[in-house]
Amino acid sequence: MNSPSVALIGSPVLRSRAQLVGQIPDHNIIELIDRLIDTVIANQGVGIAAPQISQPYRIFIIASHPSDRYPHAPTMPPTAMINPRLLSHGQNIVKDWEGCLSVPNTRGLVPRYQQIKVEYTTRSGEVKQEILTDFIARIFQHELDHLDGIIFTDRISDPQDLYTEAEYRQLIKKSTQKITS
Structure with a gap:
């Protein structure tokens, strides 16, 4: 299956609020999930949301794995999260590196909650709640x-972040060299 092209910054779909997904499982939604994974x-990447392939639905994939961009990332098989919600969060906010397939050649230090409690529906229609960290x-x-168009x-x-x-790659290379020396 050919993977769709990724919408780039400036595309209106990236600034629009995505719509809730109705019936799950649904054949079209399963196909969309497969396209997102591909x-x-x-x-x-380590994640992608439906708006990034110009689909206005509340679905994203988390597919964490170590790479040259994120050498210390944990491994997680591609996981579809439909109608995801943030239920609560811890108090600790950490600044760390992020990039985006829709914003090529740019990295930034972004503040995020270190621990969150979330809810989402799986591709088979099961509602799950989990605590996610780091x-x-x-x-x-x-x-x-x-x-949410953000x-x-x-x-x-x-702006210095x-x-x-x-x-970014130079900074990561230097920090990895310090760890191994």
């Missing part, structure tokens, strides 16, 4: 923002 894998919680919050750069309050991809 797209996140093809682009070596990097997985960050991905959830980033993708949830996409469903892009990670909107969350950056200090915004970097090019090349600058």
Whole structure:
């Protein structure tokens, strides 16, 4: 299956609030989930939301895995989250690195809750509640923002926390070298 192209910053679908998904499971929704998974894998991302492939639905995929961009990311199989909600959060807010398939060549230090309690519906229609922490919680919050028309750069309050991809990779390389030496 060919993965759809990713909507880039400036596309109106990225600034619109996505609509709730009705009946689950639904054949069209399952196909959309499969397209999202194909797209996140093809682009070596750790998450993707339906608006990023120009689909205005409240669905996203979390697919965390270590990579050169996120060398310490935990491994999580691609997981579809339909009509996701943030139920509560801890008090601790942490600034850490984020990028976005829809905002190429840009990285930023974004403040996010370190621990969150969430609810979502699975592709089979089961409603789940989970507590997510650290990097997985960050991905959830980033993708949830996409469903509300928010892009990670909107969350950056200090312009000095915004970097090019090349600058980011140099910083990551230096920090990884310090850890291994």
